[in-house]
Amino acid sequence: MASNSTTRLTRRGLLGAFAATTLVAAPTYSNAFGILRGAGDIRRIKMYNGRTGENMDTIYWVEGNYIKDALDEVNHFMRDWRNNKVRGIDTRTVDIMAAAHNLMDTTEPYQLISGYRSPETNAMLRSRSNGVAKNSRHLKGEAADLRMNARSVNQMYRAASACAAGGVGRYSSSNFVHMDCGPVRSWGR
Template sequence: MAESNNHRFTRRAILGAFAATAVSAAPTFANAAGFLRGAGDIRRIRMYSGRTGERLDMIYWIEGQYIKDALKEVNHFMRDWRSDQVKSIDTRTIDIMAASHNLLDVSEPYMLLSGYRSPQTNAMLRSRSRGVAKNSLHMQGKAADLRLASRSVSQMAAAAQSCRAGGVGRYFGSNFVHMDCGDVRTWRG
């Protein structure tokens, strides 16, 4: 008689099983609601910071819920590295970043150029560049400036725009893409 194996899958077991694997689903997003529905059962974000030398490879959403401890790590990673100040990053921005990364079908992590910016850091950057907004969404934890060596600014921006869930700025001269969860809009910096 064949023995029946009943396996119970827990959140911890699923996290352990998937922690070292890549999420390869690449849905097409027609609008913000479709973006959230089509993002998959597991959401993962991969980044590194050239400023701090830190790396992040994190499953932050599973079984329809954000993982609180994972979000804390994302918040710390995306802190204002100049002042070491941490702010909660809007999960919609993290979702846009993760979905765009999946659409680009790369294993390379994002290089994070800027996540959260304190008002002081934003004012300093604004004094040096006309491309920094006075009321930047970076100060609200709603924006990220990202780069991939293996993809062009145009390719990254197209992936982010396909989410139709926030703002996308192309910065060709500095080779990065701005992604945020504000109003849907595009621009060139």
């Protein structure tokens, strides 16, 4: 799942994006189980998958510790829906997604367009579009394509870019934003 590689995913960038988490999340979870009461730092991810009809709303990190069962839920949710193949999603990508979501100050979940892609699915998509990378980070469980109704592509792009912690692609004509845990870079219109 998570790797300790030397990509430019900076701790400072993510910590800055999560700085508001305590203030924003504490009131939301005031009635949660004891472990969450007064928790200084929690990370939550909310998504909907229109292709499978599934919803996910999970706290996956509390006080510096990832929660294995929650990450298993994320991995299954972000599976290749075409063939149900599952791969561990890099926690750095999940952190970027959650941090960007916090910055957008909305309760609406992300709509997942694409998470993990199996080699078969990636090859099929490449045969249909020149916009699909041969060595896509989706193949490694390191990327997500997301959209929201309550926020524009530009708003999502700016929030993800503010994290300064990976790749952010803006696909305005297709109405989604790509987020990954690779080197800091951006593209698209």
